[in-house]
Amino acid sequence: xxxxxxxxxxxxxxxxxxxxxxxxxxxxxxxxxxxxxxxxxxxxxxxxxxxxxxxxxxxxxxxxxxxxxxxxxxxxxxxxxxxxxxxxxxxxxxxxxxxxxxxxxxxxx
Amino acid sequence: xxxxxxxxxxxxxxxxxxxxxxxxxxxxxxxxxxxxxxxxxxxxxxxxxxxxxxxxxxxxxxxxxxxxxxxxxxxxxxxxxxxxxxxxxxxxxxxxxxxxxxxxxxxxxxxxxxxxxxxxxxxxxxxxxxxxxxxxxxxxxxxxxxxxxxxxxxxxxxxxxxxxxxxxxxxxxxxxxxxxxxxxxxxxxxxxxxxxxxxxxxxxxxxxxxxxxxxxxxxxxxxxxxxxxxxxxxxxxxxxxxxxxxxxxxxxxxxxxxxxxxxxxxxxxxxxxxxxxxxxxxxxxxxxxxxxxxxxxxxxxxxxxxxxxxxxxxxxxxxxxxxxxxxxxxxxxxxxxxxxxxxxxxxxxxxxxxxxxxxxxxxxxxxxxxxxxxxxxxxxxxxxxxxxxxxxxxxxxxxxxxxxxxxxxxxxxxxxxxxxx
Numbered sequence: 392x393x394x395x396x397x398x399x400x401x402x403x404x405x406x407x408x409x410x411x412x413x414x415x416x417x418x419x420x421x422x423x424x425x426x427x428x429x430x431x432x433x434x435x436x437x438x439x440x441x442x443x444x445x446x447x448x449x450x451x452x453x454x455x456x457x458x459x460x461x462x463x464x465x466x467x468x469x470x471x472x473x474x475x476x477x478x479x480x481x482x483x484x485x486x487x488x489x490x491x492x493x494x495x496x497x498x499x500x
Numbered sequence: 501x502x503x504x505x506x507x508x509x510x511x512x513x514x515x516x517x518x519x520x521x522x523x524x525x526x527x528x529x530x531x532x533x534x535x536x537x538x539x540x541x542x543x544x545x546x547x548x549x550x551x552x553x554x555x556x557x558x559x560x561x562x563x564x565x566x567x568x569x570x571x572x573x574x575x576x577x578x579x580x581x582x583x584x585x586x587x588x589x590x591x592x593x594x595x596x597x598x599x600x601x602x603x604x605x606x607x608x609x610x611x612x613x614x615x616x617x618x619x620x621x622x623x624x625x626x627x628x629x630x631x632x633x634x635x636x637x638x639x640x641x642x643x644x645x646x647x648x649x650x651x652x653x654x655x656x657x658x659x660x661x662x663x664x665x666x667x668x669x670x671x672x673x674x675x676x677x678x679x680x681x682x683x684x685x686x687x688x689x690x691x692x693x694x695x696x697x698x699x700x701x702x703x704x705x706x707x708x709x710x711x712x713x714x715x716x717x718x719x720x721x722x723x724x725x726x727x728x729x730x731x732x733x734x735x736x737x738x739x740x741x742x743x744x745x746x747x748x749x750x751x752x753x754x755x756x757x758x759x760x761x762x763x764x765x766x767x768x769x770x771x772x773x774x775x776x777x778x779x780x781x782x783x784x785x786x787x788x789x790x791x792x793x794x795x796x797x798x799x800x801x802x803x804x805x806x807x808x809x810x811x812x813x814x815x816x817x818x819x820x821x822x823x824x825x826x827x828x829x830x831x832x833x834x835x836x837x838x839x840x841x842x843x844x845x846x847x848x849x850x851x852x853x854x855x856x857x858x859x860x861x862x863x864x865x866x867x868x869x870x871x872x873x874x875x876x877x878x879x880x881x882x883x884x885x886x887x888x889x890x891x892x893x894x895x896x897x898x899x900x901x902x903x904x905x906x907x908x909x910x911x912x913x914x915x916x917x918x919x920x921x
Binding site for chain 1: 580581584585587588591602603604605606610650651690732733735736739745747748750751752753754755756791916917
């Protein structure tokens with residue numbers, strides 16, 4: 392009951408919303424939050440491959456930013472393997488697609 | 501000090517009827533109503549266009565009564581999915597002026613334009629601009645109540661903008677004494693006929709009288725009239741009367757997790773036997789559980805409501821019970837729902853049945869139960885049927901009882917909010 396007097400409570404308790412209408416509003420606002428893939432240019436790819444090989448050869452921990460439709464996804468760790476044929480790389484035993492890379496940097500010790 | 505907010509409540513005139521008129525240019529200038537199906541007892545006026553209203557047609561009256569007043573009436577079946585689409589289209593237009601837009605119902609939306617006004621001049625100029633654009637793009641006439649908060653915007657719209665020629669009205673804080681407090685109390689937001697009677701019995705005839713009553717005195721008055729738990733409502737009405745409201749326009753308001761998920765339906769005819777009522781009870785339980793599963797919830801409390809068919813002798817019940825464990829498996833919830841029905845139903849014919857679940861827990865973790873050794877299997881079965889329904893429609897797989905005379909699943913799948921899609 393008390394909620395009616397707090398925040399947006401008065402309007403949340405008195406509104407008339409069809410569940411289908413609510414779902415449509417939420418689907419739209421979620422579509423706005425969807426991220427689009429960033430295309431890397433040549434120089435950026437060069438920077439990424441330098442960082443990745445640094446990690447692979449000298450066991451340096453790095454952070455790799457990967458594409459994800461809704462979340463901010465960063466993989467942090469040491470690159471164990473790079474499989475260029477299948478377009479993937481392995482960090483701590485898990486494979487990730489190379490095509491999803493949006494950036495990479497050495498982790499500060 | 502922070503700048504005063506500028507809030508608008510934009511309301512679409514006779515929304516469903518206006519959408520139909522825009523979709524059917526051939527009906528321009530003729531009286532039109534959107535009405536449900538008389539044979540399935542939803543034959544009431546959902547919306548009447550202004551021309552039909554001139555004939556005396558009023559919303560929510562029976563179709564027959566309207567036809568008596570206006571024999572040339574054009575009757576259109578509702579298309580709920582279309583109305584939702586148009587409502588979203590209008591939302592997108594509002595969103596091009598401010599990102600703070602909150603839908604209050606299918607035809608009413610709040611806009612906080614405080615931060616946009618420097619681009620458009622006065623609030624009234626901006627309202628007129630949006631009003632014109634919506635008229636051009638959708639054919640719908642919108643009215644704008646403007647105020648420093650949502651309460652005043654809403655009351656400005658209901659009491660003035662809907663009645664003046666421009667469809668735009670600003671109720672500023674310094675105009676309350678002359679423009680709000682002089683109105684009869686029935687014109688106040690949230691005050692229906694029942695509350696009007698109560699307030700009148702307390703000697704409060706105008707909104708101003710209520711606003712001027714000290715809060716403590718109003719609490720005492722309402723406690724005496726409406727019981728001990730009236731303090732919060734007293735404060736609520738007192739704030740409304742004084743035009744006090746600090747609630748923000750909240751665009752993400754519909755994303756908050758629901759506290760209860762329920763379905764209710766009016767039956768096409770009165771159901772008299774337990775067997776028949778159980779059929780719709782199962783169908784409603786299925787829908788409720790399906791919605792819970794799609795959100796990843798399990799409910800712990802189930803409630804069942806039945807309303808008697810005879811309006812002159814109101815009967816029926818609304819009872820709830822806590823289940824042993826939270827669940828979203830239809831058959832398990834149904835077992836409790838039937839228990840409630842058997843315990844509380846008085847045997848009289850029923851016209852309305854509802855089921856709801858509340859007290860949610862996430863469904864990715866659950867208690868192992870001695871009595872439900874097959875919980876995993878049940879959940880897998882429900883997941884599979886849900887997937888089939890998502891892909892091929894709600895009627896692609898139904899329970900056998902839905903094929904009996906009492907079954908409503910098929911009809912319900914074609915509806916939104918009790919009216920045809």
